[in-house]
Amino acid sequence: MGPFTYVRAVDPVEAVGVVSADPGAAFLAGGTTQLDLMKDGVLSPEKLVDITRLPLRGIARTGTTIRVGALTTMEELAADPTVAVRVPFVREALLAGASVQLRNMATIGGNLLQRARCRYFRDPSVAACNKRERGSGCAAIDGVQRMHAILGTSPHCVALHASDVAVPLIALDALVHTRGTDGTRTVPLTGFYLPPGDTPDVENVLRRGELITAVEIPLPAERTRTHYLKVRDRASYEFALTSAAVAVELDGTTITGARVALGGVGTVPWRAWDAEDVLRGATVGRDAFREAAEVTLAGARPLPGTAFKVELAKRTLIRALETVTGAP
């Protein structure tokens, strides 16, 4: 790691001021992405503003939502009783991610902002990576693909958004609360991430120095059943090849409400709006589930290394729906 100035922030306004004013500055939360990429030489900020002492920790229930301070760790959020009872798929996604050690460090704000796992992005000896340097090309498209996206890709980047917990959160229409130099704002997670297009280096709507202060999770109706299914190369401690977050409400065998999102396939956590349209009003069973999966992956643009993901993602969604509905 190269040298940098370490600043321990005590006030959110000050932290935002420092990073907004200095293009060489970055926030440091749990450090599990930031320090990792600095060691690899992918990031080399001159100043790190440690935000872990800011009063942005803790989980508060307010009526029909829970407000999660940005510095709440993944383990803390997974242990929350309201999360466990009302949105268990958020807990499942958290516990299916990383390891206990990393989850004790990693914050929910940092998790949403984790960077691509693309091996070319993480290796500065590879020159071509539009995400690292705009206009330099994309080594993955002509290289080896596996942990890459098949939905929302562009000719300039096929990197995956690898967060697990962002998948159920986007299905729930979670809100991201932020603070910038001109005050606070609230951005729906569904509009937070930006597909790569021809600027893969721009990953979300945050402005320089804008701080995530909290993530607000709307609680679905009490009878909603939820499930997160993650398929990966080993049973634990591995990123998703494909995953599905599903929340459904049933009236007998009729699906009256459905929220669906996929992980492991999108350049951004993938809300499957079309699948929801298919499922709402449908009868529980293979036919509806298969159709929901087909419409979701209809726009998939796989590369040779990711071709297997198209069918795997469909089956992942179907299995998740079978589990959550208790379908035979």
Added chain:
Amino acid sequence: MKTREEALSRLGASVGVEFGVNGVRRRVGVEGRVTLLDWLRDELGLTGVKKGCDQGACGACTVLVDGKRVVACLMLVAQCDGREVTTVEGVAGVGEAGAVQDAFVRHDAFQCGYCTPGQIMSAIALIGEGRAGTREEIAEFMSGNLCRCGAYPRIRDAIVDAAGGEVG
């Protein structure tokens, strides 16, 4: 405009950190970029904290910070201000072994031993978290500690034993 020398000295400026390591209070000035892993090993000689991957992936550097297990390779010393750090050297008295360490010896839960301090620190935390109920649970919640020698079955035996269960 600042000169390059000024910029560099500012970059390398030392940060005041006051924290506990294995029960001993420390007041140190340390450069911002020094990781807890490197500092524990190089400054305090606590070489029980192992460097495997240096990337958060293997768990060899697992220590407890305020009682919670973390990987010391992805944490700065500067971030430890006001915290209490426990390494494998700190879990029992000098020349003594803790219960988990004893169980590892009894069950021969290692081959080369490189991952062992990290496994032990993680196992101590695991038992404290109440996640050592079944072998499946142990496997899942110890997955952040890799063992290149593949001593997993015996590591699990040792943990079941240390947690007061029946080794099947």
